[in-house]
Amino acid sequence: MLCNTDKPRYCIIVLNLLLIQVNGIENYYHGFNIERFGGQNRMISFFDREHIAKLSSSKLEKDIYLRYLDYNKYNTLSLEQIMETFPNKGKDVNTCTQPQKKVVFLKVHKAGSTTVQNIFLRYGDTHGLNIALPKAYDMECFNYLGFQSILNHSRIMKLPKNKTIDIICNHAIYNKKVFTEFMGFDTTYIGILRDPVNQWSSATFFYGFIEYLRDLLGEHLEDRQLLSAVLEEPSIFHDCPHTHNSMFEDLGLSIKDSVNQSAVENYLRLLDNEISLVMIMEYFDESLILMKRLLCWDIKDIMYVPLNINSEKMKRKINLTDKDQHNLFKYNYADFRLYVHFKEKFFNRIKQSGNNFLAEVKYFQNARNSVTEYCKRCQSSNFSSCTDLKILSSEWSEQFIITGKDCRFMMTQEESLLVELMNKARQKYGITH
Numbered sequence: 453m454l455c456n457t458d459k460p461r462y463c464i465i466v467l468n469l470l471l472i473q474v475n476g477i478e479n480y481y482h483g484f485n486i487e488r489f490g491g492q493n494r495m496i497s498f499f500d501r502e503h504i505a506k507l508s509s510s511k512l513e514k515d516i517y518l519r520y521l522d523y524n525k526y527n528t529l530s531l532e533q534i535m536e537t538f539p540n541k542g543k544d545v546n547t548c549t550q551p552q553k554k555v556v557f558l559k560v561h562k563a564g565s566t567t568v569q570n571i572f573l574r575y576g577d578t579h580g581l582n583i584a585l586p587k588a589y590d591m592e593c594f595n596y597l598g599f600q601s602i603l604n605h606s607r608i609m610k611l612p613k614n615k616t617i618d619i620i621c622n623h624a625i626y627n628k629k630v631f632t633e634f635m636g637f638d639t640t641y642i643g644i645l646r647d648p649v650n651q652w653s654s655a656t657f658f659y660g661f662i663e664y665l666r667d668l669l670g671e672h673l674e675d676r677q678l679l680s681a682v683l684e685e686p687s688i689f690h691d692c693p694h695t696h697n698s699m700f701e702d703l704g705l706s707i708k709d710s711v712n713q714s715a716v717e718n719y720l721r722l723l724d725n726e727i728s729l730v731m732i733m734e735y736f737d738e739s740l741i742l743m744k745r746l747l748c749w750d751i752k753d754i755m756y757v758p759l760n761i762n763s764e765k766m767k768r769k770i771n772l773t774d775k776d777q778h779n780l781f782k783y784n785y786a787d788f789r790l791y792v793h794f795k796e797k798f799f800n801r802i803k804q805s806g807n808n809f810l811a812e813v814k815y816f817q818n819a820r821n822s823v824t825e826y827c828k829r830c831q832s833s834n835f836s837s838c839t840d841l842k843i844l845s846s847e848w849s850e851q852f853i854i855t856g857k858d859c860r861f862m863m864t865q866e867e868s869l870l871v872e873l874m875n876k877a878r879q880k881y882g883i884t885h
Protein backbone atom coordinates (compact mmCIF):
# COMPACT_ATOMS: atom_id res chain seq x y z
CA MET A 453 0.00 0.00 0.00
CA LEU A 454 2.57 2.52 1.02
CA CYS A 455 6.13 2.90 1.72
CA ASN A 456 6.56 4.89 4.86
CA THR A 457 10.23 5.35 4.41
CA ASP A 458 9.89 7.78 1.53
CA LYS A 459 9.05 10.64 3.83
CA PRO A 460 9.94 14.08 2.55
CA ARG A 461 13.50 14.10 3.72
CA TYR A 462 14.37 16.80 1.24
CA CYS A 463 11.51 18.91 2.44
CA ILE A 464 13.14 19.28 5.81
CA ILE A 465 16.22 20.74 4.26
CA VAL A 466 14.30 23.09 2.05
CA LEU A 467 11.95 24.20 4.77
CA ASN A 468 14.68 24.93 7.24
CA LEU A 469 15.76 27.71 4.95
CA LEU A 470 12.29 29.08 4.72
CA LEU A 471 10.93 31.99 6.67
CA ILE A 472 7.35 32.55 5.88
CA GLN A 473 4.75 34.75 7.46
CA VAL A 474 1.38 33.28 7.02
CA ASN A 475 -0.75 36.34 7.03
CA GLY A 476 0.47 37.45 3.70
CA ILE A 477 2.99 40.06 4.73
CA GLU A 478 6.13 38.79 3.10
CA ASN A 479 7.85 35.61 2.15
CA TYR A 480 11.58 35.08 2.15
CA TYR A 481 13.16 32.15 0.58
CA HIS A 482 16.82 31.52 -0.04
CA GLY A 483 17.65 30.62 -3.59
CA PHE A 484 14.68 32.28 -5.16
CA ASN A 485 14.29 35.67 -6.74
CA ILE A 486 11.71 38.24 -5.87
CA GLU A 487 10.10 39.15 -9.15
CA ARG A 488 7.23 41.21 -10.29
CA PHE A 489 4.61 38.79 -11.43
CA GLY A 490 0.88 39.03 -11.85
CA GLY A 491 0.89 42.61 -10.63
CA GLN A 492 2.71 41.93 -7.41
CA ASN A 493 6.08 41.00 -6.05
CA ARG A 494 6.37 37.28 -5.65
CA MET A 495 9.07 34.83 -4.87
CA ILE A 496 9.61 32.89 -8.05
CA SER A 497 12.03 30.03 -8.28
CA PHE A 498 14.22 29.76 -11.33
CA PHE A 499 12.47 26.50 -11.93
CA ASP A 500 8.95 27.89 -11.85
CA ARG A 501 9.51 31.22 -13.51
CA GLU A 502 9.21 29.93 -17.05
CA HIS A 503 6.43 27.61 -16.12
CA ILE A 504 4.15 30.27 -14.76
CA ALA A 505 4.96 32.69 -17.54
CA LYS A 506 3.98 30.09 -20.11
CA LEU A 507 0.88 28.84 -18.42
CA SER A 508 -0.55 32.21 -17.63
CA SER A 509 -0.67 33.10 -21.30
CA SER A 510 -2.05 29.77 -22.41
CA LYS A 511 -5.55 29.39 -23.72
CA LEU A 512 -5.35 25.67 -23.19
CA GLU A 513 -4.62 26.18 -19.52
CA LYS A 514 -7.71 28.30 -19.08
CA ASP A 515 -9.81 25.82 -20.98
CA ILE A 516 -8.59 22.93 -18.82
CA TYR A 517 -9.36 24.83 -15.66
CA LEU A 518 -12.88 25.55 -16.80
CA ARG A 519 -13.42 21.93 -17.76
CA TYR A 520 -12.08 20.83 -14.40
CA LEU A 521 -14.56 23.09 -12.63
CA ASP A 522 -17.38 21.89 -14.87
CA TYR A 523 -16.70 18.26 -14.07
CA ASN A 524 -16.56 19.12 -10.39
CA LYS A 525 -20.08 20.41 -10.60
CA TYR A 526 -20.93 16.82 -11.47
CA ASN A 527 -20.02 15.78 -7.95
CA THR A 528 -23.54 16.55 -6.85
CA LEU A 529 -25.21 14.75 -9.78
CA SER A 530 -25.97 11.09 -10.21
CA LEU A 531 -24.23 9.27 -13.02
CA GLU A 532 -27.57 8.94 -14.82
CA GLN A 533 -27.86 12.73 -14.84
CA ILE A 534 -24.28 13.16 -15.96
CA MET A 535 -24.79 10.72 -18.82
CA GLU A 536 -27.63 12.83 -20.14
CA THR A 537 -25.16 15.62 -20.85
CA PHE A 538 -22.85 13.36 -22.88
CA PRO A 539 -23.54 12.77 -26.55
CA ASN A 540 -24.27 9.20 -27.53
CA LYS A 541 -21.50 7.95 -29.78
CA GLY A 542 -22.57 4.72 -31.35
CA LYS A 543 -21.95 1.11 -30.54
CA ASP A 544 -20.99 -0.75 -27.39
CA VAL A 545 -17.28 -0.52 -26.66
CA ASN A 546 -17.22 -3.72 -24.62
CA THR A 547 -16.64 -6.55 -27.02
CA CYS A 548 -14.27 -8.85 -25.19
CA THR A 549 -14.38 -12.56 -25.87
CA GLN A 550 -11.75 -14.16 -23.64
CA PRO A 551 -10.42 -13.37 -20.16
CA GLN A 552 -7.30 -11.25 -20.48
CA LYS A 553 -4.58 -12.69 -18.26
CA LYS A 554 -1.63 -10.50 -19.14
CA VAL A 555 -2.26 -7.23 -17.42
CA VAL A 556 -0.30 -4.35 -15.97
CA PHE A 557 -1.92 -2.20 -13.34
CA LEU A 558 -0.10 1.09 -13.01
CA LYS A 559 -0.09 2.03 -9.38
CA VAL A 560 -0.38 5.75 -8.70
CA HIS A 561 0.42 7.23 -5.30
CA LYS A 562 -2.53 8.29 -3.16
CA ALA A 563 -5.13 7.39 -5.76
CA GLY A 564 -6.89 4.36 -4.31
CA SER A 565 -4.64 1.97 -6.13
CA THR A 566 -3.92 -0.34 -3.20
CA THR A 567 -7.44 -1.72 -3.30
CA VAL A 568 -7.13 -2.34 -7.03
CA GLN A 569 -3.76 -3.96 -6.48
CA ASN A 570 -5.40 -6.41 -4.05
CA ILE A 571 -7.82 -7.36 -6.82
CA PHE A 572 -4.96 -8.03 -9.22
CA LEU A 573 -2.97 -10.04 -6.69
CA ARG A 574 -6.04 -12.16 -5.95
CA TYR A 575 -6.74 -12.69 -9.64
CA GLY A 576 -3.15 -13.75 -10.24
CA ASP A 577 -3.12 -16.03 -7.21
CA THR A 578 -6.45 -17.78 -7.84
CA HIS A 579 -5.74 -18.25 -11.56
CA GLY A 580 -2.23 -19.59 -11.01
CA LEU A 581 -0.61 -16.72 -12.92
CA ASN A 582 2.93 -15.45 -12.60
CA ILE A 583 2.90 -12.21 -10.65
CA ALA A 584 5.92 -9.92 -10.68
CA LEU A 585 6.83 -9.92 -6.98
CA PRO A 586 9.52 -8.19 -4.97
CA LYS A 587 12.68 -10.20 -4.61
CA ALA A 588 13.25 -9.60 -0.90
CA TYR A 589 11.63 -7.83 1.97
CA ASP A 590 14.74 -6.57 3.63
CA MET A 591 15.26 -3.59 1.36
CA GLU A 592 13.92 -0.09 1.61
CA CYS A 593 10.38 0.05 0.26
CA PHE A 594 10.58 -3.60 -0.73
CA ASN A 595 7.13 -3.48 -2.31
CA TYR A 596 8.37 -1.12 -5.05
CA LEU A 597 9.48 -2.91 -8.21
CA GLY A 598 11.24 0.29 -9.06
CA PHE A 599 11.83 2.71 -6.23
CA GLN A 600 11.30 6.16 -7.71
CA SER A 601 12.44 4.53 -10.92
CA ILE A 602 11.28 2.34 -13.76
CA LEU A 603 11.12 -1.45 -13.25
CA ASN A 604 14.37 -2.59 -11.73
CA HIS A 605 15.50 -6.19 -12.34
CA SER A 606 17.43 -6.29 -9.12
CA ARG A 607 14.25 -5.72 -7.06
CA ILE A 608 12.09 -8.32 -8.81
CA MET A 609 11.92 -12.04 -8.01
CA LYS A 610 13.45 -13.92 -10.91
CA LEU A 611 11.14 -16.50 -12.51
CA PRO A 612 12.37 -19.83 -13.89
CA LYS A 613 13.59 -19.54 -17.48
CA ASN A 614 10.48 -20.98 -19.10
CA LYS A 615 8.07 -18.68 -17.25
CA THR A 616 6.90 -15.23 -18.20
CA ILE A 617 5.26 -12.55 -16.09
CA ASP A 618 1.47 -12.25 -16.38
CA ILE A 619 0.67 -9.57 -13.83
CA ILE A 620 2.49 -6.44 -12.70
CA CYS A 621 0.67 -4.39 -10.08
CA ASN A 622 3.33 -2.96 -7.77
CA HIS A 623 4.78 0.51 -7.79
CA ALA A 624 7.27 1.38 -10.51
CA ILE A 625 7.43 4.37 -12.79
CA TYR A 626 5.78 3.63 -16.10
CA ASN A 627 7.73 3.37 -19.29
CA LYS A 628 6.19 1.44 -22.15
CA LYS A 629 9.44 0.18 -23.60
CA VAL A 630 10.68 -1.19 -20.28
CA PHE A 631 7.34 -2.77 -19.40
CA THR A 632 7.25 -4.42 -22.81
CA GLU A 633 10.65 -6.01 -22.15
CA PHE A 634 9.13 -7.66 -19.08
CA MET A 635 5.66 -8.42 -20.43
CA GLY A 636 5.79 -8.75 -24.18
CA PHE A 637 3.36 -7.02 -26.51
CA ASP A 638 0.02 -8.74 -25.87
CA THR A 639 -0.52 -6.91 -22.60
CA THR A 640 -3.36 -4.71 -21.38
CA TYR A 641 -2.46 -1.62 -19.37
CA ILE A 642 -4.80 -0.21 -16.73
CA GLY A 643 -4.26 3.00 -14.76
CA ILE A 644 -6.07 5.02 -12.12
CA LEU A 645 -6.32 8.75 -11.40
CA ARG A 646 -7.83 10.83 -8.64
CA ASP A 647 -9.03 14.41 -8.48
CA PRO A 648 -5.69 16.25 -8.34
CA VAL A 649 -6.82 18.44 -5.45
CA ASN A 650 -7.58 15.40 -3.30
CA GLN A 651 -4.54 13.49 -4.48
CA TRP A 652 -2.32 16.41 -3.56
CA SER A 653 -3.79 17.06 -0.14
CA SER A 654 -3.76 13.36 0.64
CA ALA A 655 -0.05 13.22 -0.24
CA THR A 656 0.78 16.27 1.87
CA PHE A 657 -0.84 14.62 4.89
CA PHE A 658 0.36 11.15 4.21
CA TYR A 659 4.02 11.91 3.66
CA GLY A 660 4.18 13.99 6.79
CA PHE A 661 4.66 17.30 5.05
CA ILE A 662 1.93 19.01 7.04
CA GLU A 663 3.71 18.16 10.31
CA TYR A 664 6.89 19.78 9.10
CA LEU A 665 4.97 22.85 8.09
CA ARG A 666 3.31 23.05 11.47
CA ASP A 667 6.62 22.74 13.31
CA LEU A 668 7.94 25.53 11.19
CA LEU A 669 5.06 27.94 10.99
CA GLY A 670 3.31 27.52 14.29
CA GLU A 671 1.36 25.03 16.33
CA HIS A 672 -1.72 27.24 16.36
CA LEU A 673 -2.31 27.10 12.62
CA GLU A 674 -4.97 24.88 11.10
CA ASP A 675 -4.14 22.44 8.34
CA ARG A 676 -5.94 24.60 5.82
CA GLN A 677 -4.00 27.72 6.77
CA LEU A 678 -0.73 25.87 6.43
CA LEU A 679 -1.63 24.61 3.00
CA SER A 680 -2.88 28.04 1.90
CA ALA A 681 0.41 29.58 2.91
CA VAL A 682 2.34 27.01 0.97
CA LEU A 683 0.15 27.27 -2.08
CA GLU A 684 0.95 30.98 -2.20
CA GLU A 685 4.49 29.85 -2.87
CA PRO A 686 4.32 26.24 -4.02
CA SER A 687 7.90 26.21 -5.25
CA ILE A 688 8.92 25.25 -1.72
CA PHE A 689 7.46 21.86 -2.54
CA HIS A 690 10.49 21.08 -4.64
CA ASP A 691 11.77 17.62 -3.94
CA CYS A 692 8.91 16.65 -1.66
CA PRO A 693 7.70 13.28 -2.88
CA HIS A 694 4.39 13.03 -4.64
CA THR A 695 3.31 16.66 -4.50
CA HIS A 696 4.35 18.04 -7.87
CA ASN A 697 2.50 16.57 -10.83
CA SER A 698 2.83 13.32 -9.01
CA MET A 699 0.29 11.31 -11.00
CA PHE A 700 2.02 12.20 -14.24
CA GLU A 701 5.32 11.35 -12.64
CA ASP A 702 4.10 7.86 -11.74
CA LEU A 703 2.94 7.48 -15.32
CA GLY A 704 6.40 8.30 -16.57
CA LEU A 705 6.63 12.02 -17.29
CA SER A 706 9.54 13.61 -15.47
CA ILE A 707 8.83 16.60 -13.25
CA LYS A 708 11.01 18.67 -15.54
CA ASP A 709 8.87 17.78 -18.55
CA SER A 710 5.66 18.15 -16.57
CA VAL A 711 6.11 21.93 -16.61
CA ASN A 712 6.59 21.97 -20.38
CA GLN A 713 3.23 22.22 -22.05
CA SER A 714 4.18 20.65 -25.35
CA ALA A 715 5.92 17.78 -23.59
CA VAL A 716 2.76 17.29 -21.54
CA GLU A 717 0.57 17.22 -24.65
CA ASN A 718 2.87 14.80 -26.45
CA TYR A 719 3.11 12.44 -23.52
CA LEU A 720 -0.62 12.57 -22.90
CA ARG A 721 -1.21 11.42 -26.48
CA LEU A 722 1.14 8.49 -25.90
CA LEU A 723 -0.60 7.47 -22.69
CA ASP A 724 -3.97 7.77 -24.34
CA ASN A 725 -2.81 5.16 -26.85
CA GLU A 726 -0.93 2.86 -24.53
CA ILE A 727 -3.29 2.58 -21.57
CA SER A 728 -6.51 0.74 -22.35
CA LEU A 729 -8.45 1.98 -19.35
CA VAL A 730 -7.81 4.74 -16.86
CA MET A 731 -10.01 4.33 -13.81
CA ILE A 732 -11.24 7.33 -11.88
CA MET A 733 -11.08 6.93 -8.12
CA GLU A 734 -14.15 9.10 -7.55
CA TYR A 735 -16.08 6.51 -9.60
CA PHE A 736 -14.46 3.45 -8.17
CA ASP A 737 -17.18 0.83 -8.69
CA GLU A 738 -18.02 2.12 -12.16
CA SER A 739 -14.31 1.89 -12.96
CA LEU A 740 -14.19 -1.72 -11.83
CA ILE A 741 -17.17 -2.66 -13.97
CA LEU A 742 -15.50 -1.06 -16.99
CA MET A 743 -12.39 -3.04 -16.17
CA LYS A 744 -14.33 -6.28 -15.76
CA ARG A 745 -15.91 -5.77 -19.16
CA LEU A 746 -12.64 -4.83 -20.81
CA LEU A 747 -10.76 -7.82 -19.40
CA CYS A 748 -13.65 -10.30 -19.61
CA TRP A 749 -13.32 -11.05 -15.95
CA ASP A 750 -16.11 -12.14 -13.56
CA ILE A 751 -17.85 -10.16 -10.87
CA LYS A 752 -16.07 -12.28 -8.28
CA ASP A 753 -12.71 -11.30 -9.76
CA ILE A 754 -13.30 -7.59 -9.10
CA MET A 755 -14.88 -8.04 -5.66
CA TYR A 756 -13.24 -6.12 -2.83
CA VAL A 757 -13.79 -5.13 0.78
CA PRO A 758 -13.27 -1.43 1.40
CA LEU A 759 -10.41 -1.13 3.84
CA ASN A 760 -10.01 2.13 5.63
CA ILE A 761 -6.31 2.19 5.21
CA ASN A 762 -4.77 5.01 7.25
CA SER A 763 -8.24 6.00 8.31
CA GLU A 764 -6.82 8.49 10.81
CA LYS A 765 -4.88 10.29 8.12
CA MET A 766 -7.69 9.99 5.60
CA LYS A 767 -10.11 11.67 7.95
CA ARG A 768 -8.06 14.84 7.94
CA LYS A 769 -9.64 16.12 4.75
CA ILE A 770 -9.55 19.83 4.17
CA ASN A 771 -11.46 22.09 1.83
CA LEU A 772 -9.18 24.34 -0.16
CA THR A 773 -10.44 27.83 -0.95
CA ASP A 774 -10.95 28.76 -4.59
CA LYS A 775 -7.76 30.75 -4.48
CA ASP A 776 -5.81 27.81 -3.03
CA GLN A 777 -7.26 25.57 -5.67
CA HIS A 778 -6.28 27.92 -8.42
CA ASN A 779 -2.78 28.22 -7.01
CA LEU A 780 -2.58 24.46 -6.95
CA PHE A 781 -3.85 24.32 -10.50
CA LYS A 782 -1.06 26.58 -11.64
CA TYR A 783 1.53 24.55 -9.82
CA ASN A 784 0.18 21.13 -10.83
CA TYR A 785 -1.24 22.03 -14.20
CA ALA A 786 -0.06 18.79 -15.82
CA ASP A 787 -1.94 16.60 -13.35
CA PHE A 788 -5.13 18.58 -13.87
CA ARG A 789 -4.64 18.25 -17.61
CA LEU A 790 -4.22 14.50 -17.23
CA TYR A 791 -7.23 14.10 -14.99
CA VAL A 792 -9.56 16.20 -17.10
CA HIS A 793 -8.58 14.28 -20.23
CA PHE A 794 -9.17 10.85 -18.77
CA LYS A 795 -12.27 11.81 -16.82
CA GLU A 796 -13.87 12.95 -20.04
CA LYS A 797 -12.80 9.75 -21.73
CA PHE A 798 -14.18 7.76 -18.81
CA PHE A 799 -17.61 9.37 -19.03
CA ASN A 800 -17.68 8.83 -22.78
CA ARG A 801 -16.83 5.21 -22.30
CA ILE A 802 -19.68 4.70 -19.85
CA LYS A 803 -21.99 6.43 -22.27
CA GLN A 804 -20.93 3.93 -24.93
CA SER A 805 -21.35 0.91 -22.68
CA GLY A 806 -24.42 -1.14 -23.43
CA ASN A 807 -25.86 -4.09 -21.56
CA ASN A 808 -27.32 -2.01 -18.77
CA PHE A 809 -24.07 -0.64 -17.46
CA LEU A 810 -25.50 1.36 -14.58
CA ALA A 811 -27.67 -1.54 -13.46
CA GLU A 812 -24.62 -3.77 -13.39
CA VAL A 813 -22.90 -1.24 -11.16
CA LYS A 814 -25.88 -1.38 -8.78
CA TYR A 815 -25.83 -5.18 -8.80
CA PHE A 816 -22.12 -5.13 -8.03
CA GLN A 817 -22.55 -2.64 -5.19
CA ASN A 818 -25.28 -4.75 -3.59
CA ALA A 819 -23.13 -7.84 -3.85
CA ARG A 820 -20.17 -5.93 -2.44
CA ASN A 821 -22.23 -4.79 0.54
CA SER A 822 -23.18 -8.39 1.32
CA VAL A 823 -19.60 -9.51 0.93
CA THR A 824 -18.29 -6.70 3.15
CA GLU A 825 -20.77 -7.52 5.89
CA TYR A 826 -20.00 -11.23 5.61
CA CYS A 827 -16.24 -10.70 5.62
CA LYS A 828 -16.33 -8.44 8.67
CA ARG A 829 -18.25 -11.13 10.56
CA CYS A 830 -15.88 -13.74 9.26
CA GLN A 831 -12.87 -11.68 10.33
CA SER A 832 -14.07 -11.71 13.93
CA SER A 833 -13.75 -15.51 13.90
CA ASN A 834 -10.29 -15.27 12.38
CA PHE A 835 -11.66 -16.33 8.97
CA SER A 836 -11.90 -19.94 10.07
CA SER A 837 -15.43 -20.79 11.14
CA CYS A 838 -17.61 -18.98 8.61
CA THR A 839 -19.94 -20.81 6.25
CA ASP A 840 -19.53 -19.81 2.60
CA LEU A 841 -21.52 -16.90 1.24
CA LYS A 842 -23.50 -17.50 -1.92
CA ILE A 843 -24.06 -14.58 -4.32
CA LEU A 844 -26.95 -15.32 -6.66
CA SER A 845 -26.59 -15.11 -10.41
CA SER A 846 -27.73 -12.13 -12.43
CA GLU A 847 -27.73 -11.15 -16.07
CA TRP A 848 -24.08 -10.13 -15.66
CA SER A 849 -22.79 -12.93 -13.51
CA GLU A 850 -23.07 -16.60 -12.71
CA GLN A 851 -23.73 -17.52 -9.13
CA PHE A 852 -20.54 -17.54 -7.09
CA ILE A 853 -19.24 -18.35 -3.62
CA ILE A 854 -17.17 -16.23 -1.25
CA THR A 855 -15.21 -18.15 1.36
CA GLY A 856 -13.42 -17.16 4.54
CA LYS A 857 -10.19 -17.54 2.61
CA ASP A 858 -11.37 -15.00 0.01
CA CYS A 859 -12.23 -12.60 2.83
CA ARG A 860 -8.86 -13.03 4.42
CA PHE A 861 -7.15 -12.22 1.12
CA MET A 862 -9.29 -9.16 0.51
CA MET A 863 -8.72 -7.88 4.04
CA THR A 864 -4.97 -8.37 4.27
CA GLN A 865 -2.79 -5.30 3.94
CA GLU A 866 -0.43 -4.98 1.01
CA GLU A 867 2.89 -5.68 2.71
CA SER A 868 1.78 -8.84 4.57
CA LEU A 869 0.04 -10.11 1.47
CA LEU A 870 3.14 -9.62 -0.65
CA VAL A 871 5.29 -11.46 1.84
CA GLU A 872 2.86 -14.41 1.79
CA LEU A 873 2.78 -14.43 -2.00
CA MET A 874 6.57 -14.19 -2.17
CA ASN A 875 6.94 -17.23 0.09
CA LYS A 876 4.36 -19.11 -1.92
CA ALA A 877 6.11 -18.24 -5.20
CA ARG A 878 9.50 -19.36 -3.88
CA GLN A 879 7.99 -22.77 -3.17
CA LYS A 880 6.12 -22.93 -6.45
CA TYR A 881 9.19 -22.05 -8.53
CA GLY A 882 11.70 -23.85 -6.31
CA ILE A 883 13.62 -20.67 -5.56
CA THR A 884 15.94 -21.17 -2.62
CA HIS A 885 17.80 -17.87 -2.29
Ligand SMILES: *[C@@H]1O[C@H](CO)[C@@H](O)[C@H](O)[C@H]1NC(C)=O
Nearest residue numbers: 591599600601604605606607
Ligand atom coordinates in the same frame (compact mmCIF):
# COMPACT_ATOMS: atom_id res chain seq x y z
C1 LIG B 1 17.99 -0.98 -8.76
O1 LIG B 1 17.99 -1.54 -7.46
C2 LIG B 1 19.28 -1.68 -6.89
C3 LIG B 1 19.12 -2.43 -5.58
O2 LIG B 1 18.12 -1.89 -4.78
C4 LIG B 1 19.89 -0.30 -6.71
O3 LIG B 1 21.19 -0.42 -6.19
C5 LIG B 1 19.93 0.41 -8.06
O4 LIG B 1 20.39 1.73 -7.89
C6 LIG B 1 18.56 0.43 -8.71
N1 LIG B 1 18.63 0.98 -10.02
C7 LIG B 1 17.84 2.00 -10.42
C8 LIG B 1 17.99 2.43 -11.84
O5 LIG B 1 17.07 2.56 -9.67
Ligand SMILES: *[C@@H]1O[C@H](CO)[C@@H](O)[C@H](O)[C@H]1NC(C)=O
Nearest residue numbers: 611612613614615880881882
Ligand atom coordinates in the same frame (compact mmCIF):
# COMPACT_ATOMS: atom_id res chain seq x y z
C1 LIG C 1 9.91 -25.34 -16.73
O1 LIG C 1 11.06 -25.46 -15.92
C2 LIG C 1 10.90 -26.28 -14.79
C3 LIG C 1 12.17 -26.22 -13.98
O2 LIG C 1 12.80 -24.99 -14.07
C4 LIG C 1 10.52 -27.69 -15.20
O3 LIG C 1 10.28 -28.47 -14.03
C5 LIG C 1 9.29 -27.67 -16.07
O4 LIG C 1 9.01 -28.95 -16.56
C6 LIG C 1 9.48 -26.71 -17.25
N1 LIG C 1 8.21 -26.61 -17.97
C7 LIG C 1 8.15 -26.58 -19.28
C8 LIG C 1 6.79 -26.47 -19.88
O5 LIG C 1 9.14 -26.64 -19.98
Ligand SMILES: *[C@@H]1O[C@H](CO)[C@@H](O)[C@H](O)[C@H]1NC(C)=O
Nearest residue numbers: 708709712713714715716718
Ligand atom coordinates in the same frame (compact mmCIF):
# COMPACT_ATOMS: atom_id res chain seq x y z
C1 LIG D 1 9.49 21.17 -24.28
O1 LIG D 1 9.06 19.97 -24.91
C2 LIG D 1 9.26 20.00 -26.30
C3 LIG D 1 8.59 18.73 -26.86
O2 LIG D 1 8.97 17.58 -26.14
C4 LIG D 1 10.74 20.06 -26.59
O3 LIG D 1 10.95 20.08 -28.00
C5 LIG D 1 11.29 21.34 -25.97
O4 LIG D 1 12.69 21.38 -26.12
C6 LIG D 1 10.96 21.40 -24.48
N1 LIG D 1 11.35 22.68 -23.94
C7 LIG D 1 12.11 22.81 -22.87
C8 LIG D 1 12.37 24.19 -22.40
O5 LIG D 1 12.55 21.83 -22.27
Ligand SMILES: *[C@@H]1O[C@H](CO)[C@@H](O)[C@H](O)[C@H]1NC(C)=O
Nearest residue numbers: 675676767768769770771772
Ligand atom coordinates in the same frame (compact mmCIF):
# COMPACT_ATOMS: atom_id res chain seq x y z
C1 LIG E 1 -15.78 20.52 3.42
O1 LIG E 1 -16.90 20.79 2.60
C2 LIG E 1 -17.92 19.82 2.67
C3 LIG E 1 -18.99 20.14 1.64
O2 LIG E 1 -19.12 21.51 1.47
C4 LIG E 1 -18.47 19.78 4.11
O3 LIG E 1 -19.47 18.79 4.22
C5 LIG E 1 -17.31 19.44 5.07
O4 LIG E 1 -17.76 19.48 6.40
C6 LIG E 1 -16.16 20.41 4.90
N1 LIG E 1 -15.03 19.96 5.68
C7 LIG E 1 -14.29 20.74 6.44
C8 LIG E 1 -13.17 20.09 7.19
O5 LIG E 1 -14.49 21.94 6.53
Ligand SMILES: *[C@@H]1O[C@H](CO)[C@@H](O)[C@H](O)[C@H]1NC(C)=O
Nearest residue numbers: 831832833834835836857860
Ligand atom coordinates in the same frame (compact mmCIF):
# COMPACT_ATOMS: atom_id res chain seq x y z
C1 LIG F 1 -5.72 -16.88 13.00
O1 LIG F 1 -5.44 -17.91 12.07
C2 LIG F 1 -4.09 -17.98 11.63
C3 LIG F 1 -3.96 -19.09 10.58
O2 LIG F 1 -5.05 -19.13 9.75
C4 LIG F 1 -3.17 -18.21 12.81
O3 LIG F 1 -1.84 -18.19 12.37
C5 LIG F 1 -3.40 -17.14 13.86
O4 LIG F 1 -2.62 -17.41 15.03
C6 LIG F 1 -4.88 -17.05 14.25
N1 LIG F 1 -5.06 -15.93 15.15
C7 LIG F 1 -5.85 -15.99 16.22
C8 LIG F 1 -5.96 -14.75 17.05
O5 LIG F 1 -6.46 -16.99 16.51
